[in-house]
Structures are given as C-alpha cells and as structure tokens.
Amino acid sequence: MSDTVLSTPVLPAVPPRIALVGNPNCGKTALFNALTGARQKVANYPGVTVERKIGEFLSPAGTRVQIVDLPGTYSLRARSPDEEVTRDVVLGRFRHEAPPDAMVCVADATNLRLHLRLVLELKKLGRPIILALNMMDVAVARGCRVDAAALSAALSVPVVPTVAIRRNGVSGLLDQIDRSMMAMTTDLAAAPCGWSEPSARELRAYHQEVEGILAAALQDAGKPSLATRRIDAALLHPAVGLPFLLLVLFLMFQAVFAWAAVPMDMIDGALGWVQAAAGAALPDGMLKSLITDGIIAGVGSVLIFLPQILVLFFFILVLESTGYMARAAFLLDRLMGGVGLHGRAFIPLLSSFACAVPGIMAARTIENRADRLATIMIAPLMTCSARLPVYTLIIAAFVPSRTVAGGMIGLQGLVMFTLYAAGILSALAVAFVLKRTIFKGAREPLLMELPSYRLPSPRDILLGLLERTRIFLARAGTVIFAIMILLWFLGSFPAAPDGATGPAIDYSFAGMLGHALAPLLAPIGFTWQIAIALVPGMAAREVAVAALGTVYALSETGDALSGSLAGVLAADWSLPTALSLLAWFVFAPQCVSTLSVVKRETNSWFWMLMMIAYMTALAYGAAFVTFRLSTALLGG
Amino acid sequence: MTSPVSGLRHPISTSITLGTTSDPPSSGDGCRLGALRKGQRAVVTGLDEAAVVTPLPPGELERRMIEMGLIEGARVEILHEGFPGADPLAVRIDDHTLALRRAEAHAVLVTLG
Ligand SMILES: Nc1nc2c(ncn2[C@@H]2O[C@H](COP(=O)(O)OP(=O)(O)OP(=O)(O)O)[C@@H](O)[C@H]2O)c(=O)[nH]1
Ligand SMILES: [Mg+2]
Numbered sequence: 001m002s003d004t005v006l007s008t009p010v011l012p013a014v015p016p017r018i019a020l021v022g023n024p025n026c027g028k029t030a031l032f033n034a035l036t037g038a039r040q041k042v043a044n045y046p047g048v049t050v051e052r053k054i055g056e057f058l059s060p061a062g063t064r065v066q067i068v069d070l071p072g073t074y075s076l077r078a079r080s081p082d083e084e085v086t087r088d089v090v091l092g093r094f095r096h097e098a099p100p101d102a103m104v105c106v107a108d109a110t111n112l113r114l115h116l117r118l119v120l121e122l123k124k125l126g127r128p129i130i131l132a133l134n135m136m137d138v139a140v141a142r143g144c145r146v147d148a149a150a151l152s153a154a155l156s157v158p159v160v161p162t163v164a165i166r167r168n169g170v171s172g173l174l175d176q177i178d179r180s181m182m183a184m185t186t187d188l189a190a191a192p193c194g195w196s197e198p199s200a201r202e203l204r205a206y207h208q209e210v211e212g213i214l215a216a217a218l219q220d221a222g223k224p225s226l227a228t229r230r231i232d233a234a235l236l237h238p239a240v241g242l243p244f245l246l247l248v249l250f251l252m253f254q255a256v257f258a259w260a261a262v263p264m265d266m267i268d269g270a271l272g273w274v275q276a277a278a279g280a281a282l283p284d285g286m287l288k289s290l291i292t293d294g295i296i297a298g299v300g301s302v303l304i305f306l307p308q309i310l311v312l313f314f315f316i317l318v319l320e321s322t323g324y325m326a327r328a329a330f331l332l333d334r335l336m337g338g339v340g341l342h343g344r345a346f347i348p349l350l351s352s353f354a355c356a357v358p359g360i361m362a363a364r365t366i367e368n369r370a371d372r373l374a375t376i377m378i379a380p381l382m383t384c385s386a387r388l389p390v391y392t393l394i395i396a397a398f399v400p401s402r403t404v405a406g407g408m409i410g411l412q413g414l415v416m417f418t419l420y421a422a423g424i425l426s427a428l429a430v431a432f433v434l435k436r437t438i439f440k441g442a443r444e445p446l447l448m449e450l451p452s453y454r455l456p457s458p459r460d461i462l463l464g465l466l467e468r469t470r471i472f473l474a475r476a477g478t479v480i481f482a483i484m485i486l487l488w489f490l491g492s493f494p495a496a497p498d499g500a501t502g503p504a505i506d507y508s509f510a511g512m513l514g515h516a517l518a519p520l521l522a523p524i525g526f527t528w529q530i531a532i533a534l535v536p537g538m539a540a541r542e543v544a545v546a547a548l549g550t551v552y553a554l555s556e557t558g559d560a561l562s563g564s565l566a567g568v569l570a571a572d573w574s575l576p577t578a579l580s581l582l583a584w585f586v587f588a589p590q591c592v593s594t595l596s597v598v599k600r601e602t603n604s605w606f607w608m609l610m611m612i613a614y615m616t617a618l619a620y621g622a623a624f625v626t627f628r629l630s631t632a633l634l635g636g
Numbered sequence: 637m638t639s640p641v642s643g644l645r646h647p648i649s650t651s652i653t654l655g656t657t658s659d660p661p662s663s664g665d666g667c668r669l670g671a672l673r674k675g676q677r678a679v680v681t682g683l684d685e686a687a688v689v690t691p692l693p694p695g696e697l698e699r700r701m702i703e704m705g706l707i708e709g710a711r712v713e714i715l716h717e718g719f720p721g722a723d724p725l726a727v728r729i730d731d732h733t734l735a736l737r738r739a740e741a742h743a744v745l746v747t748l749g
Contacts, residue, residue: 441691
C-alpha cells in the first residue's frame with residue numbers, strides 16, 4: 001500500500017460490523033432506529049425483536065458501518081430460538097457469518113444488575129465492547145444515579161449514556177464507535193474468544209463481580225416506579241385483572257366497528273363516485289369493464305376496510321407500548337395452563353389478531369419446542385386483520401345495524417366479537433387436543449420480566465399506523481390489483497355466445513371453474529360465485545372479498561352496479577349461506593404467507609401440511625354444521 | 637418422581653418433599669419463596685432446584701433463576717398474585733419485577749425480613 005492511502009478515510013470493501021446486544025426490552029431496537037433511521041418495531045415487552053436485522057450508517061469519521069440489531073437475551077446460553085439467533089451471531093456461528101467486529105452492549109440504567117452480568121459474559125468474547133447506558137431519562141426521574149466514568153473504569157469498557165427514544169447521546173455513541181474502530185485497526189490481534197457456557201457457580205461469580213462494580217459506580221439505586229406498582233395493584237388484582245383484560249378486548253372489537261364506520265362510509269362514497277365518473281367518461285367496451293368492474297370494484301371493496309384495520313392496529317400498538325402485554329400473559333398463565341399452553345403464548349397469539357405471520361415469528365420466544373409448535377399451530381385461528389373485510393362485509397349485509405342491551409352494545413360489534421371468540425375458543429380446544437396427544441410434556445417454567453408501564457408516544461403510534469397504511473395500500477395496489485385483473489380476464493373470456501340469457505361470466509373460464517367447484521361446496525351452502533372467490537382467496541383472505549366484488553360486478557346484467565357489494569350479497573345469498581361462509585373463514589387456512597412462515601419457522605413441510613389439513617377439515621365441518629343447523633332452524 | 641441429579645450441590649435436597657401451594661407461610665429460616673403471600677418481603681438464601689418438578693434438564697432451572705436475578709442475597713417482595721390459586725406471582729427482585737409460578741418459586745429458599 002502507498003502512503004497516500006493513509007491520509008484519506010479508509011473505506012474497507014467490507015464495512016465493519018457492530019452488533020447490538022443486551023437484555024430484552026432495554027432499548028436496542030430504539031437505538032438501532034436512532035442510528036440508522038430505520039423503523040423497526042419498538043415496544044414495551046421483552047421479546048419484541050426475534051430475528052437479526054441489519055442496517056447501515058455513516059460514522060462521523062466517514063466510515064460506512066454495518067449494524068446488527070439482535071433479539072434480547074439474559075445470557076449467551078440461549079434457551080429459545082430467538083436467543084439462539086443472538087448467540088449464533090455473536091459467536092460467529094450464524095450461517096457461517098464471521099462474528100461481529102465489535103459490540104454495542106445496551107443496558108437499562110435503572111436495572112444494572114442483570115444487564116451488567118451479561119456485559120461481563122460478553123467481555124469474555126474478546127471483542128471490543130462499548131456500553132450504551134440507556135434509559136438515562138428514566139434513571140434520572142427515579143433518582144437513580146450512575147457514575148458513568150466510574151462504571152467505565154470498573155468495567156474497563158467505554159460507557160456512553162443514551163436516551164435512545166429521543167436520540168440523546170447518539171452522537172457521543174457515534175464518536176465512541178469511531179474511536180473504538182481506530183483502536184481496532186491499531187491492535188489487530190483481537191483477544192481469542194474465552195467464552196464457554198457458564199455453570200451455576202460461574203454465574204454466581206459474575207453476580208459477585210457485578211456487586212463490586214455497582215458498589216463503585218452506583219451512587220444511588222433510586223426508587224422503583226411507584227406508578228407501575230399502583231397500576232398493577234389494580235390491573236393484576238385477582239378480581240379485577242381478568243375482567244379488565246376481557247373488557248379491553250371487547251372494547252377493541254366494538255371500536256373496530258364504531259370508530260371506523262364514518263371513514264368507511266366516506267371511502268365507500270368516494271369509490272362509488274369514482275366508479276360512476278369512470279363509467280361515464282369511458283366509452284363502453286372492454287376497457288370500461290376492466291376499470292370499473294375489475295379494478296375499482298375489486299380493489300375498492302378491500303380499500304374500504306382500511307379504517308377498521310387501523311383501529312385494530314391502534315389498539316394493539318397501544319397495548320404493546322404501554323407494557324400491558326406482559327401483564328396479560330401473567331393474568332392468563334393459569335388459564336392457558338388449563339389447555340397446556342404457556343402464559344407467554346398470549347403475546348404471539350395477540351399479535352396474530354393483527355396478522356398470523358408476526359405472531360408465528362413471535363413464538364420464537366417460547367423456550368420449549370412442543371409449546372412453541374402448539375402455539376404456531378393455533379396462531380392462524382386467531383382472527384387476523386385480513387379476515388375483518390370478510391366478516392364486516394357479511395355482517396353489514398346480514399346483521400341489522402342496531403344496538404342491544406339498552407343501546408350500550410352494537411349488534412354488529414357483538415356478532416364480530418362472537419366470531420373472534422369462536423376463533424379463540426377453537427384455538428384453545430385445538431391446543432388442548434395437541435398438548436394431550438402429539439405435544440405431551442410438563443409445562444415449561446414461567447420466568448418473565450414485567451416491564452414498568454410507559455406512556456405510549458403519540459408519534460410512534462402514528463408512525464406505526466402510517467406504516468400499516470403503507471403496507472395495506474401497497475398490497476391493494478400490487479397483489480390484489482394483479483389478481484383482480486387476472487380474475488376480470490378469466491371472468492370475461494370467452495365471451496358469452498350470441499343469444500345467451502345469463503350474465504357473460506356464466507360462460508367464462510371463471511364461471512366454468514365456479515360451476516365445476518359448486519357441487520363440492522353445495523353441501524355447505526356456497527354459491528358458484530363464492531366458489532370462484534375462494535380460489536384467488538387462497539392467496540390471502542381479503543382477496544376473497546375483492547374477488548366477490550369483481551365477480552358480482554361482472555354478474556350484473558344491468559349496466560350499473562346496484563349499490564354496494566353488501567347490498568348485492570344481501571339480495572343474493574340466504575342467511576344460512578352467509579353464516580356458513582363466516583364459519584368457513586373462522587377456520588380456513590387461506591393465506592399463503594402464513595403457510596410459508598410456518599414452513600420456515602418449524603423447518604418442516606410436515607407441520608405446514610398438518611396445518612392445511614386440520615384447518616380445512618375444521619372449516620368444512622364448521623361450515624357444514626352451520627349451514628345445516630341454520631337451514632333447519634330458519635326453515636330455509 | 638425424584639430427580640437423580642443436583643443432589644451433589646444440595647446434599648439435603650433429596651430429603652425435601654415437594655412443596656405445594658397450600659404450604660402455610662412460615663417465618664424464619666427454611667422458608668420458600670413459593671410459600672410467601674402478597675406483601676411479604678424476604679432475602680434469598682439459596683436455590684434448591686431438586687425440590688420442584690420441572691421438564692428442564694438438571695441444573696437448568698437454577699441457572700435461569702440466577703440469570704433472572706434470583707441469587708443469594710437478592711431482596712424479594714411479593715407484589716401481586718394471579719388468579720386462580722394466587723398463582724403466578726409478581727415478585728420484585730432488587731430493581732426489577734419478575735413473573736413466576738409458585739411451583740417453581742418453591743425452588744427459592746428465603747428468610748423473611
Ligand atoms: N424512557 C425511555 N424509554 C426507552 C428508551 N429506550 C427505549 N425505550 C422504551 O423501551 C421499550 C423497549 O424498547 P426496544 O427498543 O423495543 O427494546 P429492545 O431492547 O429492542 O427489546 P427486545 O427486542 O424485546 O429485546 C420501548 O417501550 C421503548 O419505547 C429510553 O432511552 N428512554
Ligand atoms: Mg428489539
């Protein structure tokens with residue numbers, strides 16, 4: 001190398017990699033976001049991050065640095081799959097990746113005991129370490145005083161105080177990263193890895209050492225959060241806790257209807273206007289049909305549901321950021337134990353109300369493999385947000401919009417709650433069966449930190465909702481849009497023969513497919529239009545609604561669509577058919593992404609096929625019983 | 637069921653019968669975290685994993701407990717009890733709060749105070 005190279009910033013071909021390591025819930029992801037500008041999920045319960053996320057930033061000295069956010073862990077012994085990710089990355093075993101060049105250990109300044117023990121363990125790895133002393137704002141508020149200089153001296157590790165959520169201390173951390181990397185280039189020979197799995201005696205020795213460090217660096221331990229204690233005294237009270245949890249969930253489902261009604265009407269009105277305007281502006285013909293029947297009717301019928309999905313996510317985001325999730329797991333541990341599940345399983349299951357995919361990923365925090373598999377297998381039975389459009393559409397068409405119980409409860413919201421309850425109860429029943437047959441074994445112990453309550457930051461909630469909107473619109477604009485065009489094509493060709501009496505779709509490819517499937521679905525009361533919609537609905541549940549929109553738009557014999565899709569369905573279907581379809585969607589495994597994540601997380605085709613088989617069987621059975629019973633009862 | 641291991645570190649453990657949630661809260665030495673009631677404070681004096689039934693490999697529960705701060709000298713306080721059966725427990729351990737079941741809390745030896 002020539003001498004001139006040294007004067008310019010060194011830009012290595014492979015950027016140095018830094019890993020963020022620390023106990024769960026200490027603010028690693030918040031710090032990752034602050035450093036990289038990413039928007040990874042930050043929430044107030046242990047076990048939010050379950051996979052490794054890679055980001056990049058430019059250090060003040062101009063070095064491109066790769067930073068890896070990792071799942072939180074109490075030790076490198078890794079007892080659950082998410083902690084295994086952290087262990088493997090840190091030890092350089094992760095898919096044959098080299099270990100990170102340096103580590104930023106993140107520690108919660110208000111709870112240094114546990115966090116410093118892990119830091120001591122990480123020091124054994126022989127890599128450069130920087131300690132980010134996070135949550136300094138909370139520490140100050142609680143009167144907890146840490147002497148950063150003394151801590152740094154006692155640990156012989158540079159210490160940088162930070163407040164990750166406000167980006168305080170980030171520049172100090174960046175400067176320290178530069179300094180540490182400079183030091184790395186001068187003493188190339190990193191110490192060899194001296195880590196081995198600690199025994200109980202070694203763990204105790206670490207704790208001893210921590211006590212010594214704290215004696216030198218912790219000037220005042222501060223007072224624990226009194227507010228948290230008072231709130232918990234109410235929310236974890238034996239008589240209040242569970243009813244309150246149920247009330248929260250019930251309110252959530254009522255709000256999905258009540259709060260979303262007005263914006264949904266507005267979107268509906270706007271879409272009707274666009275459809276009419278497009279219909280008037282375009283000359284009659286194929287293009288007009290594609291745009292009004294295929295695209296606007298199809299994609300539009302899904303777009304209407306955005307407000308409901310946002311209300312649902314609003315509730316979940318608030319629950320996750322306050323710290324109530326871990327409490328819910330605490331409250332339900334005993335009850336879930338009745339069906340053999342771990343209290344912790346509540347967190348993946350609640351996430352599954354939003355979407356089963358992150359829910360199934362979150363099951364990584366469950367230590368025991370049998371418990372984890374059982375949780376994964378039942379997660380799709382939780383009513384995910386993609387089922388909302390299906391449920392809402394049918395409810396709007398068949399359940400009158402009035403209140404019961406003296407005007408307190410909306411009937412439509414009540415039906416929705418019943419559908420959610422049906423999902424939850426059947427999930428528990430399936431878990432009960434699984435845990436007594438395939439997944440036998442004693443329950444894994446519960447050892448879960450209950451974090452202090454935090455006020456959710458309105459900005460974070462807003463950003464979370466915006467992100468949700470973006471994902472939803474992107475899906476509507478890509479996958480659903482493409483499927484609708486394909487479906488419109490299949491529903492329009494070949495064209496009806498001359499002199500045909502029925503709508504053209506009867507004679508099309510889609511019509512043929514629908515009529516071919518109809519005998520199979522007739523026992524459960526599905527029409528041939530439903531049969532058509534179920535096929536693209538295999539991709540994702542809300543696509544079935546879009547497909548119904550397109551199929552019915554194409555089935556119209558008049559020129560214009562007569563009102564909303566719900567109105568059309570109310571006129572076309574019998575009540576038993578509607579109920580049967582609801583029952584079908586409680587169980588049917590209609591989501592490609594869920595199935596593929598099951599395959600990936602269980603690392604086996606077997607469990608994925610098992611899931612398809614058992615859910616399809618349940619769906620058909622439930623729809624059959626619902627259809628027959630309601631037909632008999634209603635005399636239809 | 638007896639666990640064949642861990643007897644080395646705790647020679648007395650094999651003679652201890654399994655604790656149940658109905659154990660009355662006794663005072664003084666030889667008391668277990670799993671027998672404490674809401675509001676009681678104590679100091680951890682030792683871990684005795686062999687006293688509880690667990691599906692974990694031997695030594696694992698003890699190590700997990702140490703990693704979560706349940707170690708000799710830690711000050712504990714029962715903050716809240718679940719329902720039904722006053723289970724699980726929310727235990728304040730020095731500076732943090734841990735949820736654990738009474739069954740496993742029986743592995744933690746404490747003295748009141
Ligand atoms: N007051 C305060 N809160 C913080 C700070 N850093 C993070 N938080 C909050 O702490 C909680 C946990 O933050 P995360 O970034 O999700 O923690 P994590 O370490 O990534 O957690 P896991 O992924 O579960 O291991 C969130 O509620 C954050 O808003 C901070 O410096 N001050
Ligand atoms: Mg995280």
